[in-house]
Amino acid sequence: QKEVEQNSGPLSVPEGAIASLNCTYSDRVSQSFFWYRQYSGKSPELIMSIYSNGDKEDGRFTAQLNKASQYVSLLIRDSQPSDSATYLCAVTGGSTLGRLYFGRGTQLTVWP
């Protein structure tokens, strides 16, 4: 069974702060890594993908991947109340076409 673990949360940060979301995965052959944002009552929305070690930046979001440590993180700079949502980490398996394995999510609240 492939495991994807996220920091359990909930995480609460003030507006303007950096929110740090963490994820570890068990399958060393995982190659692709994704972060999804899910607002209450809505479906998950892809916000970041990362495929190689290092950092990937997109606006206020930075994804970080360390395959040796089997660790992927998402940093949200200048957090806004609109960032309040559940963030889901997802990784691919080694062999099954297209299937993603999801963590249970971290709930983030950004207070004004």
Next chain:
Amino acid sequence: DVKVTQSSRYLVKRTGEKVFLECVQDMDHENMFWYRQDPGLGLRLIYFSYDVKMKEKGDIPEGYSVSREKKERFSLILESASTNQTSMYLCASSAGELFFGEGSRLTVL
């Protein structure tokens, strides 16, 4: 933009009824998936399909079946709905990145 459309946003059914949840994607993706999502349990994969008429069991296939007669359409079938199948059902399609539909919230009374 990828569009994944689920036929019903909200359904209320009675125990024992047959339930069809339909999903259509417009991006010619090979892979399609059905998940359910419950509080505290996260997303759990029911079935997926990587080609027309092909299907693979996910982690919780019991009580469900699927149909994929056309590439763009993937249907989830509850042969005899039970109260423990009350949940949010999410369809998704993928050609690398996974895109979700808006979800179908099913209540079984």
